[in-house]
Amino acid sequence: MISILFLKDDDRGGFSKGNADAIYRQRRLLNEFSPDLLLVLSADHVYKLDYRDVIDFHKEHQADVTIVTTKVPEGDSLSRFGVVQVNDEGRVVNFEYKPKQPKSDLVATEIFVFNFPKLMTALDHVANNTELKDYGEDLLPALVQEGNSWEFRLNSYWRDAGIPESYWKANMDLLSSKKELHLDDPEWPILTHSTQCLPTHILDSARFENSLISPGCIIGGTIIRSIVGPGCVVDRGATIRDSILFDEVHVEEDAVIVRSIIDEKVVIGKRATIGLGEKKELTMIGTKVKISQGSNIAAGERIHAEKPKD
Numbered sequence: 189m190i191s192i193l194f195l196k197d198d199d200r201g202g203f204s205k206g207n208a209d210a211i212y213r214q215r216r217l218l219n220e221f222s223p224d225l226l227l228v229l230s231a232d233h234v235y236k237l238d239y240r241d242v243i244d245f246h247k248e249h250q251a252d253v254t255i256v257t258t259k260v261p262e263g264d265s266l267s268r269f270g271v272v273q274v275n276d277e278g279r280v281v282n283f284e285y286k287p288k289q290p291k292s293d294l295v296a297t298e299i300f301v302f303n304f305p306k307l308m309t310a311l312d313h314v315a316n317n318t319e320l321k322d323y324g325e326d327l328l329p330a331l332v333q334e335g336n337s338w339e340f341r342l343n344s345y346w347r348d349a350g351i352p353e354s355y356w357k358a359n360m361d362l363l364s365s366k367k368e369l370h371l372d373d374p375e376w377p378i379l380t381h382s383t384q385c386l387p388t389h390i391l392d393s394a395r396f397e398n399s400l401i402s403p404g405c406i407i408g409g410t411i412i413r414s415i416v417g418p419g420c421v422v423d424r425g426a427t428i429r430d431s432i433l434f435d436e437v438h439v440e441e442d443a444v445i446v447r448s449i450i451d452e453k454v455v456i457g458k459r460a461t462i463g464l465g466e467k468k469e470l471t472m473i474g475t476k477v478k479i480s481q482g483s484n485i486a487a488g489e490r491i492h493a494e495k496p497k498d
Contacts (some may be wrong), residue, residue, distance in 0.1 A: 397412040403418055
């Protein structure tokens with residue numbers, strides 16, 4: 189039997205100090221189920237993987253922990269991840285958490301299968317000797333040191349979308365001519381909630397280049413290498429390039445948006461410019477912000493919802 193549990197705070201209150209601490213806080217609930225194996229996943233990664241394959245591999249090797257590994261996508265820093273070293277047979281021989289000078293280009297995808305009793309023993313040991321935080325700080329190095337940790341290699345698409353820059357890259361990957369992830373693969377589709385609205389209305393002034401447009405939009409401007417959410421309005425003369433628009437954004441006439449993430453229900457006033465400048469950093473506009481006509485929001489700026497910029 190498979191039971192799916194979502195982590196939540198325990199009676200200690202406050203937020204967990206990391207993902208290992210989050211699991212430890214659920215130990216009473218987990219012990220009620222007393223599983224043989226515990227499959228632990230992160231919710232902010234994009235990939236396709238049949239977990240049955242990983243579980244079968246774990247059982248075959250009678251591992252304490254099986255770490256799903258992959259090569260870092262182009263443009264991502266190895267120092268953001270747990271870096272794994274393995275021997276010729278696939279046994280994990282070293283684990284470094286966010287090292288400044290990585291010794292390998294192989295990283296943990298934060299997909300793990302644990303032997304449950306072994307995990308609980310290791311968590312108790314770490315909690316009694318130091319402060320539990322993330323898996324990679326003490327828990328995984330301790331398990332690896334015992335010599336029965338194995339890697340399961342993921343050779344297909346994987347992207348950690350946990351920070352704005354990588355979230356933007358994951359979306360841009362969907363527009364790549366060499367894309368590895370196909371949402372509409374009939375053999376393995378990735379479906380999400382569909383908004384009930386009319387088809388998008390394309391005006392005669394509209395121009396598109398390699399973009400994804402959701403239903404319910406009215407498009408009169410130019411959209412290049414961008415993703416536009418449901419219910420957006422892009423007026424005539426407006427230009428959107430290399431950007432992500434969430435739901436119900438209104439981009440007024442002659443406004444320009446470049447390399448930005450625009451949250452839902454934002455209004456970009458006429459002739460406003462968003463994301464222009466020499467910096468390559470993303471520009472982000474928070475939900476329901478109204479950008480006044482003619483405003484200039486430079487590349488790399490962050491406009492929060494609670495502090496709209498006039």
